[in-house]
Amino acid sequence: MRYLNLIKTISNWPAYFAHKYNLTTASPAVFELRGGGRILVPREVMHEFKEVFFDEAYLAGMPLGVKEGATVVDIGANIGAFSVFAATRFKGCRVIAFEPDPVNFAVLARNAEGVPARAITPVERAIAGSAGTLVFHRGDAEGVSTSGSLVRSTGEKITVEAVTLEEAFAAQGIATCDLMKMDCEGAEFDILYGASDAVLARIRQMVVEIHDQGRGTRTRAAVIAHLAAKGFQVKDGMHHLLWAWRAAP
Template identity: 35%
Template sequence: MIETIELPWRFGIIEVPAPDRYIRPAIEVTGEYSGDEFDLYQAMLRAGDVAVDVGANIGVFSIAMGQAVGKTGRVLAFEPQPLIFGTLTRNLARHGLERVEVQRAIVSDVEGAGQFADVRTLPEGRKVNFGTISVTSRILPEYGGMSPTPVVTLDRLELVRCDLIKIDVEGAEEAVLRGAVATIARCRPILSLECDRPNAASPWVDGFLASGYSLWRFRGTNLRVPNPNGVPIDGVANYTSIMALAVPPERHDALNRVDRTRLQPIDSRETLERLSRNIVVMNGS
């Protein structure tokens, strides 16, 4: 079985899978993970807001959302990987966020029964970026298998209020959006979508622009200085975090609360595709 470890970070202790090769080293070195994106959600959300985290992983950004919306708000977090879902649930409890509603499910455009990769063991010394395991991933029998997993849509939640939806599902963002058409039309939330795969990001651009949304590319980094551990990051691989923000005009005040230097306007599908290709691995920066 894959073990998890507890690491000190900016809010106390957080649990991560021991063989994680992406989040674990970031927290070990700096005491945080993707702090720019963490701060983005905390700046955009307010007490009493409702947020949805699709592809919650171990819960770093669910924690950000839960802290921001407070006891009067609501956060719904979805994560399909069995190992990671357990870690997510424990991390939320550790941070006093048991009120965050968690579900082990695949979020898509249909309801039903599906399967998701369940990594249960790895060769000694093998490291994995669990965040890149997707709905299309398959696991060799000696390392685990496929776990029965419900498939849900956001529209079936029938939310009467939704202020922000974050979607990070390794190229399946379009399916999540198709299953949230009614929710988006009714609630007009801010959306944050991973866009490091240009072809996956582009199909929804025209629809959002036509409905009056403004689109922005947000660029953060996996590691940053200053950081909670007060350490330099020279010689450590530092990855850019590429996301697209879709913001309706009635929520533009949220943009005034974020670091505008990290935002670039997107006026077309071609612009997003060009910016999404610009993912840099920086060493010694």
């Protein structure tokens, strides 16, 4: 199924095997999308790219369909793999992609330019429980990083600008979010607990990677209880993901 998805979504799919078997040292890899456009994938995030495009990890078990013209919010967009995937999978959708790491964001911005109709709006901001200038740790990566975090303290330290979920929705004119993907290395707790009832009510469904810290409210069970109390139905997904959605009225 993984390679079937590869062939189904990537027109120059043999290029993937050239990278897989080290027949080329080019980085980033350039994949042409059958849905139109292209995506640049640095070697250090090839695994994460495969999870999105080959495994369709963020869609596995999705409880609600995504309608034409939907609004998708990508929190922790990294290089924009999921943003590009969503923009080419869901017809006429609008994707707002938030990424605070400047190295990652530079690739995200280029990938947004490669999608037809400029369907992706890249925003160089972190989403957090409170707004302002915050300390962000990039991890140990020299290039694109997959472990940058507002809550962990390893690797290079930089400052980034952060906004709350409510501020992000207001700035981008998001009345309803049809699908929100969140993978932000532990910041999900502050974001979800800090979000107002009003902004949560505007989210139809979300898929969240939970980085369970095993204490207090920073656990998977605590997030499930919180979202259920806010009117969401909740279920476990693959790859440490959690689905939450609102039943149709």
